[in-house]
Amino acid sequence: MTMEPEDFVSQNRETVSWDINDMKLPQDVKTTDWFQEWPDSYVKHIYSSEDRNAQRHLSSWAMRNTNNHNSRILKKSCLGVVVCSHDCSAEQGRKIYLRPAICDKARQKQQRKRCPNCNGPLKLIPCRGHGGFPVTNFWRHDGRFIFFQSKGAHDHPRPETKLEAEARRSMQKSNMTSCSSSIASPKLKKNSGTKSLPGETQSQESLPLTWSYQEGFQLPCNFNGHLIDNMPPKKSLNNCLSLTKNYYFGRTPQLAEPLVDSGPTKFYEKCKLTAGRISTSGELLQPSLPRVYSDYGDLQKWNRNTGLGGPPDHDNCYPGYPFSLASWPCELSPALSCMEAGNQQLPSETSVVKANYHPFRPTSALSGNDLYEEKLHMDLNGYFPSARYHFPQEDPFLLSYTPHHQYSLPDKGSKWDLDEEVKCMTLDHDNSETFLNIYPLR
């Protein structure tokens, strides 16, 4: 299921034909893109105006609104990722990649909290992927489409998804009532000799299940020509892969095609869409392959520009830093993806997927079909380490997704049916593998 080179060319032609600042954006778009949860580098996408994720300008990167004094184009800039300043490693080299709070106040508060793994101080790695400034994303509603353009390549690991961060809060609340009397901080007992401070153990950032699991970054990536944008436009496949094991490809292949900023915008029609007016029929809900307009050459350029094989400044600070020249164009994460996890259209083709697709299949191309609607439902069902943590040695496709079986975790009510010991174990990532072995037997 790989795209022929000529397909790339034709898509590129279509894609590069516009810039977010253009007075007029193309309206003769034949095919829209699947929603991209982790847009990176200088990419553009055209989404259906009915794509809910696009309507909400979602991204799994922590993007904050940036005032560009242009009401027609929404601009957002990346906040980076919150890491442990001690660069601690959890089991199997897992690193702490928390999602920066979008709200300034909440972010300041967040940085005063402690690493959930070692109780060390947290620090924010700012995004400097766009000429030293944060990567910016631009959204513009125009006609039947939502145009997206990204400028800059993220020079930091992926944070938790929004869904994960929200799930953490939910877990925190549950945890406060369920485990507060029996455990101080399960994480600390093993990974750190430090004692948690009163009041800290209950903070959401101090909960153990908070890091984004990205050791999978370090894969040999030799499918640079067959990356994310070759994903067949099958919703069910996306869903299946997402929900089975979340493999993310951080980069798309790019054809060297310089972006040209066409200057200030003055004549844009604001086409604000109201979320909720969603039809489930129509061509727009059958998006095409995501389009890409630049090439891996840009990545090399990026590497030259930054002077690093990986992201600037972080290699030394973060030995576990997932981006290296060899591995950078792709990355894996089992982290529950924010947009994907909400998608309840569960596939029946799981076995087909297992048989026919490479396990390292990108999943960031998403259907825009109301993916985020059931987020909390999935939060609570999918947040346990047994579901979220991926162990690299296992074949992800040996575990097929079965909505209410193997990957169906206890719901909010039933999960607390576990006895106290098991309950606490689920809160201790060190035991997550044990729990993984236990839980499917239930």
Add this chain to the structure above:
DNA sequence: GCATGCGGGTTCG
């Protein structure tokens, strides 16, 4: 409480 969007204002190159 926090995410999100808007818009006034400031600073800098």
Add this chain to the structure above:
DNA sequence: CGAACCCGCATGC
């Protein structure tokens, strides 16, 4: 003038 950023406000969940 554009870009980045700060801030307050409003809204919604």
